[in-house]
Amino acid sequence: STNPVTTTAQACTTACCTDPDECTQCCGLGFSKSLSGSITVYWTPLINLARLQYYVEKRIYGTSGAYTAVGTVYGSEVTENGLDFLSPGWQFRIRGGQRGANTIDDLAVAVGIVVPVVEPTVRDVELRIDSVSATSISMTWRRPYESTGFGATLMEVQYLVQVSADGFSGDAMQNTKQYGPLVDRTNRETTSLEAIGLTAGVTYSIRVRTRTPFMAGWTTAYTSLVLNSAPSEQPGPVNQLIASTAGLYSVVFTWLPPSGGTSPPTS
The missing domain is CATH 2.20.25 (N-terminal domain of TfIIb)
Structure with a gap:
């Protein structure tokens, strides 16, 4: 393919990207940062990355003006700084081409994404305990965004599961196991984890911390409600x-x- 990151046959969707046999030119274009005038967008090539180059452009969302160049990229993500965050958002689009021939396919439709500068409405992740064993606790939680509006845009969300033997009292990390960060770039509706290496009979406090593209670090991450559970031998x-x-x-x-x-x- 001369344009390995786009498709002219169907829209580029998460489902398409998880089934390459159905769409050989899908990109999975999303964003992992939208903060303080800086946006990072990423994509998922389906053929050898060393052979490819990408031409990325941007413009303010909601305008009909021409796109301006971000530049030619040889990897699978790019960060653009100095953006006006008083705008409603930014549109990015990308075309692929061959690195060796230094070409960009201008004939195919470029894949685009709208990146918001204000975080979509956040919902509780609804952490739940699924099962326990003698040394583990299995749990599931949901994505922090509804799959509508800007919340449906492909974006990176990171999760950090914390399991505490002392209820997060005092030094919260003293008797706390951490699992993660778990990185989701596919907008999974639910994520599951089995916390292993626990002690039977000990009651653990469990919470999930969620970091989104609109956060500078884990200090501002959202924290779920705390659940308590104890591993135990099952018949x-x-x-x-x-x-x-x-x-x-x-x-x-x-x-x-x-x-x-x-x-x-x-x-």
Whole structure:
């Protein structure tokens, strides 16, 4: 392909990028920073990056003026500084070409993205505990943005899971395990993690910190509600489960305890 980062057949979407067989020229164009006059956009080439070059342009969102050059890029992201953040946002577009021939394909439609300068409405990530084992706790949470408006724009979100044995009291990091940062550049609706290496019988306080492109660092990250959970040994499967008798409207089941002598469930 002479234009490996764009598509003329269909819109460049996250689903397209996760299935290259369906769209061989998809880009996954998103942004990882929009802060203090600086924006970083990224993309996902589907062929050898060493062979490619990209021409990136920008203009103020909502205007019909001409795009101005950001420049030719040989990697997969670029940062533009000194932007006017009193505007409603910035539009970026990108074309791909061959590095060896020093070409840019001007015939295909450039892939574009609108980057907001004000953060979209944020929602609670709704952290939940899914399951526990003797040494682990599994959990799931959702993306901090609705998949509408600017919240649907492809952007990088980072998560840091903190699991504390002392309820985050005193020095919060003294008895706290940290997992991450977990980086999502695909707008996943939910993210899951299994916190391992925990101690059975200890009640842990768990929270998720969320860093978005509109934050300078983790000190301003959003923090979820704190949940408490304790790892514990779980019974194994029962043995010899059978339907011993059956009536017109009922069935009686019998079984033997799991291996190891743990009592079977009673209901």
